[in-house]
Amino acid sequence: MDEKNFIELEECPCCRxxxxxxxxxxxxxxxxxxxxxxxxxxxxxxxEEQKAEAERGVARLWNIGKVIKQDPGE
Ligand SMILES: [Zn+2]
Known part of the structure; x- marks a missing residue:
């Protein structure tokens, strides 16, 4: 496994x-x-280069809690 490409994801900011x-x-x-x-x-x-960049980008958004919550409409 390539450690450089390892993406660490925190728990979900909504439900853990x-x-x-x-x-x-x-x-x-x-x-x-x-x-x-x-x-x-x-x-x-x-x-591939942009892909790695994009993965890090969304992981970062996730880790700082910038997520869109699914609204079930209840
Ligand atoms: Zn969740």
């Missing part, structure tokens, strides 16, 4: 659940909570 890096369509990534569905914005990438 586990966050996960989710890649969409091979061109964007976000962090989403597996429990409550809170998520960061998507960051897009075009190549």
């Amino acid at each position: 659940g586990g966050g996960m890096l989710i890649h969409e369509g091979g061109w964007s990534v976000q962090v989403e909570c597996m429990i409550c569905g809170a998520h960061t914005v998507y960051l897009e990438y075009d190549n």
